[in-house]
Each structure stands twice: as structure tokens, then as C-alpha cells.
Amino acid sequence: MQYLSEQELHERQLSQLSDLLQFVYARNNFYRHRFNEAGIQPASVTSMEQFRRLPILTKGEVRARGRELLSDGFDATQLQKAKTGGSTGKPIEVLFTEEVSQLRNASGRRNKRWIGWRVGEPVGAVWGNPIEPDTIRERLRQWILDPTISLDTMSITVDAVREFERKWRRMQPTLLFGHAHSVFVLATIVEEENIEDIRPRAIIASSMMLLPHEREVIERAFGIKATNIYGCEEVGLIAGECEWHEGLHLNNDQLIVEVLREDGSEARPGEAGLVVVTDLLNKAMPFIRYRMEDYAELASEPCSCGRGAPILRRVVGRTADFLKRLDGSRVAGISLIENTLTRIPGIEQMQIVQDTLSHIVVRIVPGPDLGTAQRNELVAYFATTFKGATIDVEDVCGISQEANGKYRFSICQIPD
Numbered sequence: 001m002q003y004l005s006e007q008e009l010h011e012r013q014l015s016q017l018s019d020l021l022q023f024v025y026a027r028n029n030f031y032r033h034r035f036n037e038a039g040i041q042p043a044s045v046t047s048m049e050q051f052r053r054l055p056i057l058t059k060g061e062v063r064a065r066g067r068e069l070l071s072d073g074f075d076a077t078q079l080q081k082a083k084t085g086g087s088t089g090k091p092i093e094v095l096f097t098e099e100v101s102q103l104r105n106a107s108g109r110r111n112k113r114w115i116g117w118r119v120g121e122p123v124g125a126v127w128g129n130p131i132e133p134d135t136i137r138e139r140l141r142q143w144i145l146d147p148t149i150s151l152d153t154m155s156i157t158v159d160a161v162r163e164f165e166r167k168w169r170r171m172q173p174t175l176l177f178g179h180a181h182s183v184f185v186l187a188t189i190v191e192e193e194n195i196e197d198i199r200p201r202a203i204i205a206s207s208m209m210l211l212p213h214e215r216e217v218i219e220r221a222f223g224i225k226a227t228n229i230y231g232c233e234e235v236g237l238i239a240g241e242c243e244w245h246e247g248l249h250l251n252n253d254q255l256i257v258e259v260l261r262e263d264g265s266e267a268r269p270g271e272a273g274l275v276v277v278t279d280l281l282n283k284a285m286p287f288i289r290y291r292m293e294d295y296a297e298l299a300s301e302p303c304s305c306g307r308g309a310p311i312l313r314r315v316v317g318r319t320a321d322f323l324k325r326l327d328g329s330r331v332a333g334i335s336l337i338e339n340t341l342t343r344i345p346g347i348e349q350m351q352i353v354q355d356t357l358s359h360i361v362v363r364i365v366p367g368p369d370l371g372t373a374q375r376n377e378l379v380a381y382f383a384t385t386f387k388g389a390t391i392d393v394e395d396v397c398g399i400s401q402e403a404n405g406k407y408r409f410s411i412c413q414i415p416d
């Protein structure tokens with residue numbers, strides 16, 4: 001389906017959507033209620049304009065209502081389960097059928113094939129809390145279908161990377177897969193230690209945006225292009241780059257992805273908006289107009305590869321990554337990083353923490369080239385961007401990760 005035109009994919013989405021809406025109206029109490037409250041009949045939803053009248057589903061609601069979202073006729077004990085990482089609160093439990101699980105795996109594998117990996121080839125994973133198979137059957141299955149070696153993101157030390165290199169020599173993975181920042185940390189060690197045997201044919205950086213300067217270091221260390229993907233446990237792969245690396249193709253044969261302004265209207269290409277997803281597959285626990293806590297920008301041009309699915313130019317960050325100015329406006333953490341870390345020489349890593357409207361702490365890992373002039377430039381940039389706020393620069397030896405193994409580069413601690 002990847003070479004269907006955008007229009008053909010869109011028509012297919014609308015027909016799957018109509019099927020899903022009729023299904024939930026008949027078999028899902030939670031959604032039937034919402035539709036009735038909004039005065040909407042599923043049969044009347046035949047265009048995106050009408051679809052946008054359906055209420056938005058928040059993470060908070062899913063967390064609070066849990067299994068009330070299950071449709072009639074599905075037995076929770078017979079369904080597959082996934083849990084979201086708990087970095088911003090209690091995890092969300094997601095339930096789906098075996099069929100949905102396989103379709104999700106298929107789209108993940110299709111994305112990996114775009115960049116040169118083949119089904120069955122070994123994978124080197126840089127992942128927090130790697131899952132080790134515990135039964136003989138699972139171990140055999142992994143050995144045959146998903147041969148994987150892991151580097152735990154909780155301890156990416158030189159010794160651990162050397163051990164990973166030894167496993168790499170034995171298994172010869174073709175794909176390096178991991179959390180974006182952890183792949184970057186691995187790349188810095190590979191460069192510094194002149195490690196030559198970790199040579200993937202493809203690299204996928206997931207779980208967060210790939211910062212421009214991190215992409216540069218990864219591509220230099222491994223000598224190939226890095227690929228960014230965006231997804232979540234609730235709906236699987238949302239978007240992924242192809243071999244052209246011009247942006248992330250929306251997973252339009254399984255989802256409807258909207259990019260919306262605060263007032264609910266459609267954001268223009270190039271304009272950052274909130275990501276709202278509808279899973280066209282999961283009928284057991286439907287996610288309809290589910291608001292991700294991420295901002296992204298759609299691209300105005302199609303990708304040169306000829307695949308029909310539109311592309312996200314980039315994922316800008318989570319809502320919690322936006323810092324606030326005294327006048328109430330907000331600044332994306334990624335643009336702060338782009339304007340400082342990537343432009344001022346001598347800063348190796350950085351994390352920005354805002355605890356009050358008038359106080360920002362900039363944690364930096366200083367490199368050998370960092371002098372007084374660069375420090376002053378850093379403070380001046382933040383002082384101009386956040387007029388009236390006090391800026392403190394704090395030297396640290398590393399940026400620590402959260403319990404789920406992910407890193408956050410800008411953290412706003414002011415409640416909404």
C-alpha cells in the first residue's frame with residue numbers, strides 16, 4: 001500500500017474510519033456516550049471536517065477510565081497488553097488483539113526495510129530495561145526471528161560498549177536501533193575509543209526527536225545516515241523516515257494523524273501543532289482522536305521517494321518540553337537547543353530546567369573549548385529570550401536519564 005497516492009490512502013482511511021465509528025457506536029459504551037453527548041451520529045461522519053467535531057480523547061481520561069474503554073465482546077484476559085512508559089505519571093494500559101499486534105509489527109518492519117534491514121537479520125538494540133525472553137519457546141523464537149543483542153541505556157560506559165562490540169562481532173547485526181539520545185551517547189564513545197566493529201547498515205533512532213547535532217555525531221561515528229521514527233505504545237508507529245530522509249511518513253494505512261492548533265483547527269504545513277491520532281485497527285480498545293502530548297510540523301512538499309503518505313517535517317517535542325515566558329508565550333525546547341548547543345562551540349550536552357516563570361537553570365556538560373566568551377553568549381541568549389528571568393548555568397558531568405531510560409532536554413516544571 002505504500003505506493004498508493006495520498007488521495008487513495010485518504011479514501012481508504014475514510015472508509016476504515018466509517019467502519020470503526022459504526023462499530024464503536026454499536027459495541028462500545030464509552031464512545032457511544034461521547035457521540036451522543038456531542039450530538040453526532042457515526043453515519044454522518046463522511047469527511048474530515050465532520051470527523052473533527054468528535055471530541056478529543058486525553059491521556060488523563062484514558063488513565064482514569066482504563067478498561068471502561070473496552071468494547072463489548074472482548075475478554076481482557078485474551079488480549080495482548082502494552083504499557084506506556086511512566087515518565088509523566090501513571091502508565092496507561094493498552095489492550096489489542098493478536099491480529100492488531102501483527103499488523104503493527106508489519107508496519108514497523110516495513111519501515112525498517114525502507115532503510116535496508118531484512119526480516120530475520122540481527123538487531124543491535126540500545127534500550128532501557130531490555131526485555132530478555134524467559135521461556136525456552138520465546139528464546140527460540142527470538143533466536144530465529146528476532147536475533148537481538150542489547151546495550152542497556154542505564155549504563156552506557158566504555159566497558160559496556162566494549163562488551164556490546166564483542167557481542168556485535170559474534171552476531172553481526174545489520175540494524176542499530178535505540179532511544180535517540182542513547183544512540184548518540186554510544187556514538188560519542190565509538191568515536192572517542194576508535195571502536196571499529198560496531199558497523200550497522202542502518203540506524204533507527206526512536207522514542208524522541210533526534211536533535212540535529214546528535215544526528216551529526218551519530219552519522220559521523222557510524223558513517224551512515226540515521227533514521228528517525230515516532231510512535232507510542234497506544235497506537236504503535238505514527239511516522240517514520242524512509243531512505244530519502246526528508247521527513248517522517250505518516251503511517252496512514254493504520255492511523256489518521258492530525259496536527260492541530262490549540263483551538264482545534266488544522267495547523268498549516270510548517271506550523272507546529274498538537275498531534276492527535278486515531279487508530280483505525282484497534283477495535284478492542286479504540287483510540288479515537290487521541291491527543292498525544294507532542295507537537296509536530298507537517299511538511300508542505302511530498303517526499304521524493306514517491307510514497308503517497310504525507311510527511312511530518314519534524315516532531316518538535318512534548319508539551320512539557322516548552323518553556324514559558326513572563327508574557328505568557330511559549331518557546332519550544334528544541335529551538336533553544338538548536339540556537340545554543342548547536343551554535344556555541346564547546347558545549348557537549350545540555351538540559352534546560354525551568355522551575356518558575358522567572359528562573360531557568362541551564363545544565364551543561366562543558367567541553368575543553370568552552371571559554372568565558374561562550375558562556376557569556378549562552379547566558380545572553382537565554383536572557384534575551386526570557387526577558388526578566390534569572391538564568392543560572394550549572395556545570396555537570398552528564399545529563400541523567402529518567403526511570404524509563406529516556407532523556408529530556410528541556411523540562412518545564414510550572415503547572416499549566
Ligand SMILES: [Zn+2]
Pocket residue numbers: 242243244245249303304305306307
Ligand atoms: Zn519517502
